[in-house]
Amino acid sequence: MQTSRLEAFSDGVLAIIITIMVLELHVPEHHSFAALWHETGLSLLTYLLSFVYVGIYWNNHHHMFQLTKHVNGRVLWANLHLLFWLSLYPFTTAWMDESHLARVPLTVYGMNLLGAAIAYYLLQTLVLRVEGPDCALRKALGRDLKGKLSPVFYTGGILAALASGEDARWATATAVALFVFVAIIWVIPDSRIERAIATAQAG
Secondary structure (H helix, E strand, O other), X not given: OOOHHHHHHHHHHHHHHHHHHHHOOOOOOOOOHHHHHHHHHHHHHXXXXXXXXXXHXXXXXXXXXXXXXXXXXXXXHHHHHHHHHHHOHHHHHHHXXXXXXXXXXXXXXXXXXXHHHHHHHHHHHHHXXXXXXXXXXXXXXXXXXXXXXXXXXXXXXXXXXXXXXXXEHHHHHHHXXXXXXXXXXHHOOOHHHHHHHHHHHHO
């Protein structure tokens, strides 16, 4: 099977996820920067973090399937599994925001991030299995250190979130910092994938 329908469906779902998240933003009652910060500031920041995560997955998903020639039923289900976790972003983001980074919502958000990371790794593993041992994607990924380290940082963030509370603001800050850190390392582009795509297209 070709990848075109899988990519088109995934693009549509990710676009809907972003739309739902932005609709969760609260419009300030007063027309001032102070009102924007006090009434919507946290919502904007949590939206930005989740938007960046969706963008990272869209970017990586796009690159992966640029180097993928065929998919099978297992890959289709693994892709749906990834979209399931990503589709929870609007809910977990809104809950985390409305609770002002309370312990359980922050923990659930971290679990959502971890679930999506595991789902992407599973999808990538199945794609590599379909493409074979000498495929361009495998060569482009190399050791995939970011993919292997991200779940470790997510787990650390979840543990910190579990320890957070009114008397442990440091734990809340640590959890958020770890989630932001993972986003930052993934935003930094990896030129190996794009070089592999250019080589494959030239060939």
